[in-house]
Amino acid sequence: MTQTSGRKLSMHQKQNIIGWFFLIPATVLIFWLSFYPMIRALMISFQGGRPTALTWSDPLTRNYKFLLKDRVFIQSLKNTFTYLIIQVPIMLVLAMIFATLLNDHQLKFKGLFRTCIFLPCATALVAYSLIFRTMFAYDGMVNAVLVKIGILNEPVNWLNNPSTAKAVIIIALIWRWTGYNMIFYLSSMQSIDYSVYEAARIDGAGAATQLFKITIPLLKPIILVTAIMSTNGTLQLFDESVNLTKGGPANATITMSHYIYNTMFQNNPNFGYAAAMSFVILILVAVLSAIQMKVGDKRE
Amino acid sequence: MNEGAFKKYGKRTLIYVFLIIMSIISVFPLYWCFISSCNTTQQILGGRMVPSSHLMENLKNLFAQQDVLNAFKNSVINTVLVLVLSLAICSIAGYGFEIFHDKGKDAVMAVIMMSMMVPFVAILVPLFQMFTKMGFVNKYIGYILPSLSTPFLIMLFRNNARTFPKEVLEAARVDGLSEMGIFVRMFVPMMRPTFAAAATITFMNTWNAYLWPKVVLQTPDSITMPMLVANLLSGYVVDYGVVMAGVTICTLPTVIVFFILQRSFTEAVAGAVK
Amino acid sequence: MKKLISLLLALVMVLSLGSAAFAAPGDQADGKLTIWCWDKTFNIAAMEKAKEMYQAEHPDVEIDIEEVLSEDIESRVIASNGDTTTLPDIVLVQDHSIQKFVTNYPEVYHDITDEFDFSDFMPAKLGLSVVDGRNYGIPFDAGTVVAAWRTDYLEEAGYTVDDLTDIDMDRFLEIARDVKEKTGMPMLSGQAGAVDTVLIMLQSCGGSMFNEDGTANIAGNEKLKAVIETYNTMVAEGIFIEVNSWDEYIGTLSNGSVVGTFTGCWILSTIMSLTDQAGKWAVTNMPAMVGVDGATNYSNNGGSSWAIINNKDIDLALDFMQMYRNVDFYNEILPTTSAIACYGPAKEGSNYTAASEFFNGDAVFAKIVEFGDKVPAEVTGPYYYDARGNVGTAVTNALNGGDLDSELQTAQDTTEFTMGF
Numbered sequence: 001m002t003q004t005s006g007r008k009l010s011m012h013q014k015q016n017i018i019g020w021f022f023l024i025p026a027t028v029l030i031f032w033l034s035f036y037p038m039i040r041a042l043m044i045s046f047q048g049g050r051p052t053a054l055t056w057s058d059p060l061t062r063n064y065k066f067l068l069k070d071r072v073f074i075q076s077l078k079n080t081f082t083y084l085i086i087q088v089p090i091m092l093v094l095a096m097i098f099a100t101l102l103n104d105h106q107l108k109f110k111g112l113f114r115t116c117i118f119l120p121c122a123t124a125l126v127a128y129s130l131i132f133r134t135m136f137a138y139d140g141m142v143n144a145v146l147v148k149i150g151i152l153n154e155p156v157n158w159l160n161n162p163s164t165a166k167a168v169i170i171i172a173l174i175w176r177w178t179g180y181n182m183i184f185y186l187s188s189m190q191s192i193d194y195s196v197y198e199a200a201r202i203d204g205a206g207a208a209t210q211l212f213k214i215t216i217p218l219l220k221p222i223i224l225v226t227a228i229m230s231t232n233g234t235l236q237l238f239d240e241s242v243n244l245t246k247g248g249p250a251n252a253t254i255t256m257s258h259y260i261y262n263t264m265f266q267n268n269p270n271f272g273y274a275a276a277m278s279f280v281i282l283i284l285v286a287v288l289s290a291i292q293m294k295v296g297d298k299r300e
Numbered sequence: 301m302n303e304g305a306f307k308k309y310g311k312r313t314l315i316y317v318f319l320i321i322m323s324i325i326s327v328f329p330l331y332w333c334f335i336s337s338c339n340t341t342q343q344i345l346g347g348r349m350v351p352s353s354h355l356m357e358n359l360k361n362l363f364a365q366q367d368v369l370n371a372f373k374n375s376v377i378n379t380v381l382v383l384v385l386s387l388a389i390c391s392i393a394g395y396g397f398e399i400f401h402d403k404g405k406d407a408v409m410a411v412i413m414m415s416m417m418v419p420f421v422a423i424l425v426p427l428f429q430m431f432t433k434m435g436f437v438n439k440y441i442g443y444i445l446p447s448l449s450t451p452f453l454i455m456l457f458r459n460n461a462r463t464f465p466k467e468v469l470e471a472a473r474v475d476g477l478s479e480m481g482i483f484v485r486m487f488v489p490m491m492r493p494t495f496a497a498a499a500t501i502t503f504m505n506t507w508n509a510y511l512w513p514k515v516v517l518q519t520p521d522s523i524t525m526p527m528l529v530a531n532l533l534s535g536y537v538v539d540y541g542v543v544m545a546g547v548t549i550c551t552l553p554t555v556i557v558f559f560i561l562q563r564s565f566t567e568a569v570a571g572a573v574k
Numbered sequence: 575m576k577k578l579i580s581l582l583l584a585l586v587m588v589l590s591l592g593s594a595a596f597a598a599p600g601d602q603a604d605g606k607l608t609i610w611c612w613d614k615t616f617n618i619a620a621m622e623k624a625k626e627m628y629q630a631e632h633p634d635v636e637i638d639i640e641e642v643l644s645e646d647i648e649s650r651v652i653a654s655n656g657d658t659t660t661l662p663d664i665v666l667v668q669d670h671s672i673q674k675f676v677t678n679y680p681e682v683y684h685d686i687t688d689e690f691d692f693s694d695f696m697p698a699k700l701g702l703s704v705v706d707g708r709n710y711g712i713p714f715d716a717g718t719v720v721a722a723w724r725t726d727y728l729e730e731a732g733y734t735v736d737d738l739t740d741i742d743m744d745r746f747l748e749i750a751r752d753v754k755e756k757t758g759m760p761m762l763s764g765q766a767g768a769v770d771t772v773l774i775m776l777q778s779c780g781g782s783m784f785n786e787d788g789t790a791n792i793a794g795n796e797k798l799k800a801v802i803e804t805y806n807t808m809v810a811e812g813i814f815i816e817v818n819s820w821d822e823y824i825g826t827l828s829n830g831s832v833v834g835t836f837t838g839c840w841i842l843s844t845i846m847s848l849t850d851q852a853g854k855w856a857v858t859n860m861p862a863m864v865g866v867d868g869a870t871n872y873s874n875n876g877g878s879s880w881a882i883i884n885n886k887d888i889d890l891a892l893d894f895m896q897m898y899r900n901v902d903f904y905n906e907i908l909p910t911t912s913a914i915a916c917y918g919p920a921k922e923g924s925n926y927t928a929a930s931e932f933f934n935g936d937a938v939f940a941k942i943v944e945f946g947d948k949v950p951a952e953v954t955g956p957y958y959y960d961a962r963g964n965v966g967t968a969v970t971n972a973l974n975g976g977d978l979d980s981e982l983q984t985a986q987d988t989t990e991f992t993m994g995f
Contacts, residue, residue: 018479019400026393027408029449034415037423037430044426048995050678051425052656066995071988098322101315114562115555116323119330122504122554124547126529127333130540133819134347141347159818160766179326183500184456187493187565191463221459228413229452236419245818248767250970257419264421265645267960268674269652270995271425278422285417293410342848345825365614428653437660515653518660520640534643535613536840537847540821 045275054272063276073277075251076259079166079241083255084234087170092226094178099185100211105194114186118179128176129243133159136168159245162252169240169253177233181226188222189215224296228289235285256281330551336544344540358545362532365542368549370521371528375507376553378524382444382506387498389449391491394457395483399469409458416451420511428515442516447506453498460494461487496564503557507550525550606636607890608662612643616843617666617714617878620907624897635890644668644878648675656681661883663891667711669702669877674956676705676881683710684882689892691899696916698777698949703879710881712898713916715840717877718946719774720938721860722845723834731756735856740871743804746861750813753833761833762808763826766816769966770837770875775801778873779863780950783961783989790961790993793986797866798965799978804863806973836860838875839942843912846932853931857938859945872948877916914942957993964988 045063047054057063067073101107102114120128135141136158143155158164192214200210216223238257241247247254247262256277263274336344337358338351362368397409427446428437436442464487472482488495510526517523523531529550532543611617618639625637640662642650647665654660656679667675676683687709692700695713703711723735731753738749750761764771776782781797784790792798808814815832817823826832827841828848834855835841845855859871880898882891897903904915905923920926921943929935964985972978 015400015479016402019396019402019405022396022400022479022483023393023405023408025389026449026454027412029389029445030412030415030451033427033446033449034423037426038415038418040426041418041422051652052679052681063995066991070991071984101319107315111559111562113319113323114565115559116327118326118500118558118562119555120326122551122558123330123333124508124526124529124551126533126543127336127547127551128329130819130821131329131332133822137818137822160816175325180501183497183565187497188460188463190493190565191460191490218463221462222456225452225455225459228455232416238419246767248966248970249974250767250967257421260419261421262959262963265649265652267963267992268956269678270992273995275422278418281419282414282417286414289413289417342828345821346829425653425655429655429657432654432657432660511649514643514646515649518640518642518650530643530646531612531614531641535615537615537843538821538824 041275042279044271045279046272048270048272051269051271057272063272064280066273067276067280072251072254072259073256076254076256079253080235080237080255082166083170083173083237084231087173088227088230088234091174091178092181092223092230094174095181095226096185096211096216096223098178098182099189100207100215102182103186103189114182117182120176120178121180123176125239125243128172129240132168132172132244160249162249165245165249165253169244172240172244173234173237177230181230184222184226185219188219192218220296224292227292227296231288231292232285235281235288330555333544333547333551336540337548339541339544341538341540344544354541355545358539358541361539361542362545362549366528366531366546367520368528368546371523371525372549374517374522375525378440378443378513379503379506381440382447383499383502385444386448386450386453386502387495390453391457391488391495391498392483393449394454394459395461395464395487397454397458398461399464409454412451412454424511424515431516437516438519438522443513443522446512447509453502456498457491457494460491464490493565496561500558500561504554507554605634605887605890606638607664607887607894608638608640609664609666610640610642610647610662611666612641612647614641616840616911616913619911620714620913623907624894624903627897627900627903628894635894637894638662651675651679651682655679658682658883658885661885663883663885663887664895665881665883666714666878667703667881669699669711669717669879670954670958672703672711672879672881673705673954673958676710677956682883684884684888684891686710686712686882686892690895694899694918696918696946696949698874698951699877699879699916699946701951702877702954703881711879712881712895713877713879715877715913716916716942716946717838717840717874718914718942718949719778719836719860719873719875720839720842720857720942720945721834721836722841722855722857724830724851724854725856725934726854727757727759727830727833728753735858738861739858742862742869743864747807747811747813750808751811754811754813757833759831759833760815761813762835763815763817763823763832764835764837765820765823766818767966767970769962769969771814772798772801772805772965772969773962774837774860774873774875775804775863777875777950777952778860778870779866780868780870780952781866782953783958783965784953784955786953788955788957790957790986790989792961792965792968792989793979793983795982797863799982800863800866802969802972802978802982805969806978809973838877839914840876840912842938846912853934855933857933857936857941868950870948870950872945872950874946874949874952908939914939914946916946918943918947957989960992961985961989 044054046057046060048057048062049055098117102110138155138157142158143152146152147155156164158168196214197210200214205213236257237255238261241253241255241258245253247258260274260277263270263277332349335349335351338353338355339348340354343352397405431437431442436445468486469482472486477485508526513524514527529543529546532546609621611621618641621639625639629635629637648671651661661682685708690709690712692709696716699713699716703709703713721738723738725735728734733749733753738746753759753761776798779797781795781801783792783798805814809816815826817826824844827835827845830851842857860873862871863869880895882888882895899917901920901923904917904920905925907913908923908925921940926940926943927937930938968981968985971981
């Protein structure tokens, strides 16, 4: 008995060591190519001055203190959170609905539907921003349709009004990323034996019951991945703000990443301040991810 | 027809209608882009939604202005390299993080996650300086290295490995299979849907990557398709017909890859959870 | 397992082979010039011509003209952070970026004050590339403002292009209202929030967002305020249509949904590409502001200059750029590129004085060079884009009912905030 447990322990240790070997290539790459530059960036966030002649700020937290007084930054923070709170839940729920519908073995043209719903995220940014702007223009298609069917009394200048411009960005995000998230749900659903659903159906369970009692509990790990990824993606949102609205009207749609980009590449470059803003994003994502992990990352 | 059948039939129709509408909304911009590649700039900006006969002319101008074949070739090489290497590196790591998990590895995982939480622009300058010193600028390795190991893929494989049945693992160990053998012979085949999803996403991300490549790939022979499209948009006069022809060529590979791989998402997999 | 390892090995080999295929440009042998610019039909074509002319005399010099987007050139200079090994010998720079880049990366850009003779160049243009009294840019294309009008629309309302020449804003608004009433057409269009038009009008009366000492001059700037009020009047009355993007703006011109535009002369390439509208356009100067000092009918918007990078081949680069005073060069590139020189004597070139068929026989290019000499100089600085963004916010907010004075104060504060680091 004692001997067995001793052997087991050593086997466990052996596995533990092998396990580390599995991780080494990926971990080394990340530490080398992400953490090393990140630490440099962290140092820069306490510095100021011309990019090639940075000096330590006095006081060290000067860049971070400036953040609290920067209206554009605070505006961008508010905008980004608006997108996060509205867009992420709608998108993930929709993705789950699509995945469930398209996982139905009796459904015809599944491959076609799947491809169609995935396509938005493969559509080049150039094409999609051009057409979204055209469609939401004052004399564009969206206004024409909505006025015709009586939802609107008169056309709306979507991109030139702070709240409708935000709405267009949210619509664009949902349009673009729902299919992307659907893929992960769909692929994970394959590890659930389809007969489980058939058995549930015979027991009289409806679609909703199947979703909440079978699918969601089993998909929890992947739902967590998508939730964290979407939170991260939205807090670092850049493309839509730059290409659809240019952050306007009057910074009403600018995101944090867009503002950081401007601070480095468009305005007079201020590396220290851009780095400080980046670490604020890191802290926000880390806190939100930690909460999500706390709720979802449990091994049964 | 009894009421139950009618209810079922009606529900089906509703699902189809819903999916068809959603598909149309999803595909519309891409459709418009394909259509526009057959139109002139004036037709495109005038909002023409049906193709006219300028496709050949646009393609001819596109190939005359830009070395499309070379950019396409670069994009294919870069994407295939990243795809194969990153799937190998990240799937092994994700598997390792989950199957051999302990407090130490969970902590490493949490730290790794942090590396995706800083906007890339913040590390761009330090990273580029590193690469200049190492002589990686303008080389394949400079382009692909930063995308080989991504927290996202590691996390995807790690969390999906959670559904890998313990019984299979134990049985394989009893059979004397090495740990690497278990990964290659048991885990990889069983996780085909996950690999397919990861491959699709990695393909798309790498194919469309823009900010890093345009900084690190500086010679004209090394430009990629998205950079080529951006070049088309740079002038005082933009020919949108040519741009859309370029965008179409740039988008098609992702569409095709997805269409091929999507079947793997829904293939029944042996040993699924009961 | 073995398969996997051999696959990985094979990949590593492919990778290292691939690496060998590209030579790093940092190790340039002497006698080779690399130039970065971004528009095949414009500045690249111009450089190809310069290359041809230079190689005729120096056949052994290798010159690489590489297509790199303006924003990519900027990103690469920023990413390399003062290290020029990965940079070329000559780059094209947007005029309003020069101050920012030279101030931040003085080690990258070569001081060319004593290398070239800058007399006879457009004064307003030259000023943009002077930092602390030293020259860093060789002017390339002018951004001299032209007003281009559809004569058929004007005629419909009973006007000719002469009625729109050398006029002031009061007269312009009068005509615009009349044209709108008679034809239903707005006179102008532009991107919302982009403030191009505001800044064009500001420079036309010698105004700027900065004081001579580099501090922000936004709040309490009477010229700026007058300009924004005029602009907002035009938008409010539907004389100026705001659209949401650059392509929509171009669309208004190509669809003929506006009477015309006033902006940098590079817009003529776009207008001349609308072959179905040949003969329907005329070019003149812009309306002058009313009630402010120094108002003129001339301004500038956009344009670019060549900068020389502190790299191995500086002497060669300097020698190559000697074409900057070559009238033939400017003359030869004009028909294919429509790049209008900032060098005064260029207007004597045969292509400049030739009648333009598209514009009903008017010699528009010589006219534009003449306009260029009358453009008031502008005070600019490294914080140009910061200030521009903030003024844009103020204009948009004022249009939506905000109080202009307090919006300008906010823009002043925000700009000073950025400058305060």
